[in-house]
């Protein structure tokens with residue numbers, strides 16, 4: 001039986017990966033910490049290892065380590081650095097495996113239209129910490145075969161990243177930050193298939209891959225598709241210029257500091273939100289791994305709506321949307 005150690009399995013991406021590995025008959029170890037919510041793991045035949053990755057670790061020997069854990073919404077630079085750089089350092093130092101699959105992000109490369117060869121110029125604390133994590137792991141490539149994966153925005157059940165956008169659109173409001181923004185996106189089911197392909201494929205050792213849908217989408221187009229899924233014809237357009245986003249983020253951050261808590265919407269997030277493009281090409285993954293995203297975007301966005309509604313996160317009558 002092939003064995004894997006998955007970090008971040010209590011979170012969105014890692015829990016889908018653990019499910020896929022169990023489905024395929026793998027023996028799965030998952031790191032959890034005392035504070036982890038075990039909702040996605042409860043009742044599943046995974047073997048738990050108590051570990052906070054910010055501290056030095058001892059790990060069992062497995063075939064593949066999937067280092068998925070990371071801090072995507074930190075309050076301070078230190079949160080990001082400890083969660084994305086230090087945790088990766090401890091994981092690669094302790095890993096005893098035939099393959100180490102490291103989940104990074106296109107935020108490590110930075111905005112624009114990028115691929116695996118693009119120079120890395122991250123624009124946020126999150127992106128800089130993901131790049132630091134990659135570099136730390138990469139130092140060990142002579143000892144452990146390493147594959148680095150850089151997804152763009154990931155969506156699918158168990159994620160609340162698009163919830164505010166769905167809520168606004170369901171409520172008849174269509175907020176548009178800046179103009180003509182374009183993004184890459186990948187459905188979590190496609191992403192975890194790509195992670196498995198990266199673990200199993202000889203050609204993936206020592207390589208970096210962007211895993212994304214072949215198509216890219218304008219933000220306006222994404223919102224149209226979500227409105228279609230919701231079954232709403234129109235929504236009131238609220239154009240928010242980039243400079244207003246930056247200004248509001250600064251005010252929110254300063255106010256947050258004053259009361260001792262930095263909000264999630266802060267200068268760092270605004271630096272990401274106001275970029276004209278976060279687009280990457282998955283051509284290399286298709287060429288070397290035969291991987292291609294398969295979930296049609298409209299189907300994925302509709303599933304997302306159904307999940308939000310089922311979870312009670314979005315007050316919405318699914319029958320209105322014909323679900």
Ligand SMILES: NC(=O)c1ccc[n+]([C@@H]2O[C@H](COP(=O)([O-])OP(=O)(O)OC[C@H]3O[C@@H](n4cnc5c(N)ncnc54)[C@H](OP(=O)(O)O)[C@@H]3O)[C@@H](O)[C@H]2O)c1
Nearest residue numbers: 008009010011012013036052053054068069070105153154
């Ligand atoms: N979601 C996206 O759109 C996206 C896009 C590109 C890349 N990524 C990358 O994909 C990975 C997973 O993201 P996600 O969206 O699944 O995030 P998530 O839902 O917030 O899950 C994060 C996971 O990491 C674990 N973790 C964080 N710090 C830890 C620590 N110090 N020790 C042990 N576990 C720790 C969390 O454990 P607890 O349950 O204990 O908190 C949780 O299981 C991250 O590396 C992220 O950078 C995500």
